[in-house]
Amino acid sequence: MQTFQKVLTCALSDALAAAGLPEAGDVTQATDPRFGDYQTNAALILAKQRGENPRQLAEKIIAHLDVERWCAEPTIAGAGFINFRLKPRAVASHIRELLRDERLGAPVSVRRQKIVIDFGSPNVAKPMHVGHIRSTVLGDALARVAAFLGHEVIRDNHIGDWGTQFGMVIYGWKNLLDRNALARDPIAELVRVYKKTNELAKTDENVRDACREELVRLQAGDAANLGIWQETVALSMKEFEAAYQILGVHYDIQRGESFYNDRLPGVVARLCESGLAERSEGAICVFFRDIPELADKPCLIQKSDGGFNYATTDIATVDYRINDLGADTVWIVTGAPQKLHFQQIFEIARREGYTADFRHVTHGSILGEDRKLMKTRSGDNVPLRELLDEAVHRAEKIVAEKNPELCAGEQRAIALTIGIGAVKYADLSQYRMSDYVFSWDRMLSLQGNTAPYLQNAYVRIRSIFRKLGTGFVAPNELLLAEPAELNLAKRLGHFAETVPQVLNDFRPNLLANYLFELANAFHAFYEACPVLKADEPAQSTRLALCELTARVLQKGLELLGIAVPEKM
Numbered sequence: 001m002q003t004f005q006k007v008l009t010c011a012l013s014d015a016l017a018a019a020g021l022p023e024a025g026d027v028t029q030a031t032d033p034r035f036g037d038y039q040t041n042a043a044l045i046l047a048k049q050r051g052e053n054p055r056q057l058a059e060k061i062i063a064h065l066d067v068e069r070w071c072a073e074p075t076i077a078g079a080g081f082i083n084f085r086l087k088p089r090a091v092a093s094h095i096r097e098l099l100r101d102e103r104l105g106a107p108v109s110v111r112r113q114k115i116v117i118d119f120g121s122p123n124v125a126k127p128m129h130v131g132h133i134r135s136t137v138l139g140d141a142l143a144r145v146a147a148f149l150g151h152e153v154i155r156d157n158h159i160g161d162w163g164t165q166f167g168m169v170i171y172g173w174k175n176l177l178d179r180n181a182l183a184r185d186p187i188a189e190l191v192r193v194y195k196k197t198n199e200l201a202k203t204d205e206n207v208r209d210a211c212r213e214e215l216v217r218l219q220a221g222d223a224a225n226l227g228i229w230q231e232t233v234a235l236s237m238k239e240f241e242a243a244y245q246i247l248g249v250h251y252d253i254q255r256g257e258s259f260y261n262d263r264l265p266g267v268v269a270r271l272c273e274s275g276l277a278e279r280s281e282g283a284i285c286v287f288f289r290d291i292p293e294l295a296d297k298p299c300l301i302q303k304s305d306g307g308f309n310y311a312t313t314d315i316a317t318v319d320y321r322i323n324d325l326g327a328d329t330v331w332i333v334t335g336a337p338q339k340l341h342f343q344q345i346f347e348i349a350r351r352e353g354y355t356a357d358f359r360h361v362t363h364g365s366i367l368g369e370d371r372k373l374m375k376t377r378s379g380d381n382v383p384l385r386e387l388l389d390e391a392v393h394r395a396e397k398i399v400a401e402k403n404p405e406l407c408a409g410e411q412r413a414i415a416l417t418i419g420i421g422a423v424k425y426a427d428l429s430q431y432r433m434s435d436y437v438f439s440w441d442r443m444l445s446l447q448g449n450t451a452p453y454l455q456n457a458y459v460r461i462r463s464i465f466r467k468l469g470t471g472f473v474a475p476n477e478l479l480l481a482e483p484a485e486l487n488l489a490k491r492l493g494h495f496a497e498t499v500p501q502v503l504n505d506f507r508p509n510l511l512a513n514y515l516f517e518l519a520n521a522f523h524a525f526y527e528a529c530p531v532l533k534a535d536e537p538a539q540s541t542r543l544a545l546c547e548l549t550a551r552v553l554q555k556g557l558e559l560l561g562i563a564v565p566e567k568m
Ligand code: ARG
Pocket: 118, 120, 121, 122, 123, 158, 159, 160, 314, 317, 332, 333, 334
């Protein structure tokens, strides 16, 4: 089935051809519903190109437009916009089709791509903190949307499980570790030891040297050091897994940095042979002299002491994803500070002849109520686990107040859905590049653009059907008589038009905002139009709108990685 936007776009192209005009413009949802439901600026674009009068061109296009099946006579507004208003009967029959379609009208991408999505990617022996939330939640949502649109998605966790920090981790483990504390809270103890070593190394040259030696030993394959490395990786992985469990996030593969370790000498040798890399002051670098913004920013791929670094690993990662995994497209989701790094990596890939589509999906930061980077009172990063526990705990209080009759187990399950949903939605409803202020009260509010508000709309609909006592049966005829019914019905048709837009610029917030508007349209409808007390045929129509709203809310939230409770 096709969206109205699609059929009107086709009708426009036909009209342009019939009028002897070239393709121009597209059909979009109307910006102001007073003028119609869809609009096109085709006449404006053509007028500019051809130096003709836009309103006259619009008239000419309209004379060839055959949209009677769906719309009233198109109108011209402003300088030459063509506006389309849907006929209620066309909307009603569209709703009947949507009720029969599991995809709720959403198209399947014609250009099916194999997409590797690198997201989350936390670091071993450091806590997974609130900063990793954005990458994890954003990457997960993008993966869900891409898969829903028919792409083949490989979710890859590029864990930071190798590199210079392990010199300190191992030194700390050997010299400062408190075994009891490790048994109680492994990550906290690992972090304490790592931080302490870092501090000591700053002032004590002997510690610095000792750390370097531990690193050299690890890289040379020393059994004891490898054993410590393995143990810290395993402990961290356990911690990550617990967070993924609560967040409902999964990975298809987890190729950490260590996975690429053997390949690094080959990468450097290859780049030197091809002339892409050169020796500079003892180190090996790739220069970008022809790119003004990178001209003074070479990419270091081997240090003068022979060690490899983050960039070397990422070049090996490109090889693996394209040659071994067969990716057409790679998306890497990290904070904005890594922008330069990936600009360099993608440029190197291009120079090596890779033609895949590489995208760095960046995001802003999460701020505390003081508008500075969110930290704990002692100035540390907020550990993710603590944050998620608090989300569930706070939601539990709300659920207990609203539903004292539910048993504790049920309350907890609902609280998990609401609390985690609230944290994810607070993030995904923002434009990814903006920083946002983390506020418990706002994100858990039942009012406003929040997950609980959307979940509550869904729950309200479920309770209508519980009261009705019979399951939903799609009616043969739908009559959209009330403005609130028609408005809700039109919004339901926008789902399929919105989802593909998410991938244009990696913006799940477009889907979030759509769902918010849908819930608003539902509440306006629910106030204006009684459902259970209505007579036929109004009741069947209204039940159909309720059912479809619930399905769209559920599917839309699912694409954001958010579940819906049946009660709350
Ligand atoms: N571990 C890195 C961090 O925490 C993110 C890794 C992103 N992916 C990559 N291929 N470099 O900042």
